[in-house]
Amino acid sequence: MTDADKSGGLNAEAHIFSDPLSGREVVFAPARAKRPGSYDARLELEAPSEIETCPFCEGREQETPPELFALGARKGRSPDTPGWKVRVVPNLYPALEQQQVVVHTPTHTRSLADVSDQQLVLVAEAWTETAERAWAQGFDHLLAVINEGKASGASLPHSHSQLVWLERVPPEVATETPRLRRDDCALCALLRDLDPALKLAERKLGDCTVSLAVAPTGRAPYEMLIAPEDHLPDAFGSYELLAVSLALAAEGVRRLNAVEGASPFNLWLHNFQGDGHWHLELVPRLNIYASVELGGGIFINTLLPEKAAARLSGASS
Ligand SMILES: [Zn+2]
Ligand SMILES: [Zn+2]
Numbered sequence: 109m110t111d112a113d114k115s116g117g118l119n120a121e122a123h124i125f126s127d128p129l130s131g132r133e134v135v136f137a138p139a140r141a142k143r144p145g146s147y148d149a150r151l152e153l154e155a156p157s158e159i160e161t162c163p164f165c166e167g168r169e170q171e172t173p174p175e176l177f178a179l180g181a182r183k184g185r186s187p188d189t190p191g192w193k194v195r196v197v198p199n200l201y202p203a204l205e206q207q208q209v210v211v212h213t214p215t216h217t218r219s220l221a222d223v224s225d226q227q228l229v230l231v232a233e234a235w236t237e238t239a240e241r242a243w244a245q246g247f248d249h250l251l252a253v254i255n256e257g258k259a260s261g262a263s264l265p266h267s268h269s270q271l272v273w274l275e276r277v278p279p280e281v282a283t284e285t286p287r288l289r290r291d292d293c294a295l296c297a298l299l300r301d302l303d304p305a306l307k308l309a310e311r312k313l314g315d316c317t318v319s320l321a322v323a324p325t326g327r328a329p330y331e332m333l334i335a336p337e338d339h340l341p342d343a344f345g346s347y348e349l350l351a352v353s354l355a356l357a358a359e360g361v362r363r364l365n366a367v368e369g370a371s372p373f374n375l376w377l378h379n380f381q382g383d384g385h386w387h388l389e390l391v392p393r394l395n396i397y398a399s400v401e402l403g404g405g406i407f408i409n410t411l412l413p414e415k416a417a418a419r420l421s422g423a424s425s
């Protein structure tokens with residue numbers, strides 16, 4: 109490309125990045141950037157009847173399928189009665205063979221942003237306990253996800269996660285696996301070489317540090333990555349570390365909401381039973397993916413990561 113080409117036109121080539129974890133192509137197009145608060149999607153306001161009809165609130169245990177287990181339960185409590193802190197029930201409409209819902213709080217909490225660190229320890233325990241049950245039944249993968257807001261595909265506003273049991277590793281994880289091998293791990297390298305300006309927070313557990321950072325090649329505005337700095341494949345191996353990561357994710361959502369208002373998002377765990385480097389990906393759903401993204405596999409991100417990080421760093425958590 110000549111200098112003349114570089115100075116004029118779209119000059120898309122200069123802005124195409126390949127995400128080191130997934131190989132996904134991302135184009136940064138800051139000329140199309142929006143001001144804070146001007147994105148399309150918002151978290152829905154609370155509907156007047158929402159609390160009266162919410163099947164996840166304590167006291168309405170009969171409105172879900174019978175629970176699989178509950179954590180933090182009062183002594184002598186019977187299943188499907190009040191007196192629990194975190195509750196795990198089958199999904200009423202599973203897309204796949206086994207799909208379970210982890211209800212994050214007994215009271216009507218609408219966002220991960222408002223779930224306490226203490227509750228998140230129980231959520232992490234529920235994920236870990238479910239993983240052990242899935243392995244015992246011969247399943248190979250547990251896909252743990254949180255959807256918030258209609259734009260993310262969530263159907264109920266009470267904070268919860270979904271645990272999908274899979275008989276084999278899903279394609280996104282399979283794509284990442286060869287890139288995250290111990291001897292040449294793209295995530296270890298990403299964290300080691302990370303621009304300090306992109307790092308939003310970290311928490312330590314023993315001698316392990318978990319980081320919350322703006323993804324350097326995220327597909328969406330404000331996309332964040334949460335990962336242990338140590339090369340650890342299996343998040344279900346330590347619920348404490350997983351709890352720290354969920355707490356950092358909640359902090360990321362609080363910062364996002366402080367900048368953009370209550371925002372829809374998807375969050376998922378990429379976990380590895382063999383070699384790999386587990387992480388959480390937090391993808392805000394402020395914009396709508398169009399044909400270039402879905403048909404071409406090229407994601408256009410209108411917000412440069414440095415700019416996203418500057419806004420999120422300045423926000424209260
Ligand atoms: Zn509720
Ligand atoms: Zn690694």
Ligand SMILES: [Zn+2]
Pocket residue numbers: 129284378387389
């Ligand atoms: Zn990933």
